[in-house]
Amino acid sequence: MSDEDTETTREATDEEASQPTEPTETGETRHAFWADEIADEIEARIERQLAEGTRDPDAPVVIKGGVSPSGVPHLGHFNEIMRGYFVAEVLRERGHEVRQVFTSDDKDALRKVPRTLADDDWNLVGLGEVDAGALGRNLGKPYTDIPDPFGTVDSYGAHFTNLLAESAEMIGVDVEMLSNTDLYAEGAFDDAVATVLSKQDAARDLLAEYQDGVDDDYVPFMAQCSECGKLTTGIRSVDLDAETVEYECVGMEAGGQQIDGCGHAGTATFREGKLPWRFEWPAQWQVLGVDFEPFGKDHAEGSWPSGEDIARQILDIDPPVPMTYEWFTLDGDALSSSAGNVVTVAEVLEMLEPEVLRYFFARNPKKAKDFDTSRLDQLVDEFDRFEQVYFGEVDDEDLAPLAERAYPMLVAEVREERVRLPYTFAAVLGMTDDRDLRIRMARSQGFVDDDTPEWAIEEALARVEKARTWAERNDNAYNYRLQADLPDTDFDAEIESALDELADFVAEGHDGDAIQGEIYETAKRHDVETSDFFAAGYRLFFDDTQGPRLGEFLGELDDAFVVRRLRREG
């Protein structure tokens, strides 16, 4: 589970992809891939339940995650979806039927107005651009009872859930999105609510061990007021036979702030309200038959220990196999929807391939990581190397077992003939729009030859577009446009003869470093200011006054093209 309200900052440390899962007590690591370790635990749990006769032998393995809707469905939510995915894939390989579900905890009350939202087209918009009042007036109401700020679907909750489902599809994970509101309305929680309320005293005592402020009046249920639509904790009595509660609309406390109720006194059925989160989570395990659920470390210290107790002592069920993952930071800071430090799957997939993003989540979940959007080149390079290890093109004994196991789960299809242009080289190719020139440059660097299949060229060129988007978003050293045609120039004679001499040098065939050095030497020999000579180069290639490290850049280009351009011939 990820919880928007708990944001902790932690230092990102470098991640070693080869890091195996923690050794067992005997110091051995049974599996290279952490998902296999989890699958072992799930299988042991299933076997135990079958032996006890507490499990339907035909029941699928259920893997869950969940989130309370907030401002923007972002990459952080995929901590659970992707960890669940890898475990699901491992179990499917082992012959199990697996159902991966993700609950949108959309019956939760809106507790604070988010500062940023994502619209239907994944644009991040500030509150000023939507009907913020509609959100503000609805504090305390379930997300599914709040109008969609973009006016497209039934509710704000549905808007959020749809975007999350769309993200999962983009990254290629088949996860079933479930609405908590729907589950309550269908009566799926009826039994769990009845059980919790029939053991009110035990439930209260148990919760008091974990949470402050649980007094003698505490009832583990929140009713939705029939007058104002807000959820209220003011439960005055419970009628277990009629499956109703009497409530007084006193509102609720949220994040140290009181959301006022309207004072109405009424009756609500068990479906016209909800369990508080600490009880709702284990109730979901019961309702959905959950076998495994990953969650962030905030829950490891909070809702998980109480949930485990509630499952065993109140609901009389086995809690699922847990897994605590470390959160990743984004550009060095904690992910925060409210502070606007978020990135969406849609945005990320404009800059790298889904398999690279999957790879990010395949690495050891116990280690803190940083998703550094300015250095996506490093992440892509790491993925490329992982892939090369899988295909035996790079020797790495430590990494090989993990690559062998996890790589096929990263890609849609395992294809050895693929072409991966190094990401920064792809960014260089992204400086030109000329498709043929891109291919010529890839060919001159040896990435493409006559045997390269057309599909592989297309996929390689697709990375060029992504690297270009990355360069533009970050406005980094690759964010320049190579001019396909010779720009208008007006150089003096000394500069012209220096350019001609540099052209001769390039024609001899030298690498980028050599060309960079020669630019300085040539300028000196012709008594031209170095800065003027570089400016001439930038004018010729980018029609600009500045650009990337020129020599290295020219080294990446097709020699014939560079020579022609330096000679101002085309």
Ligand SMILES: [Zn+2]
């Ligand atoms: Zn009310």
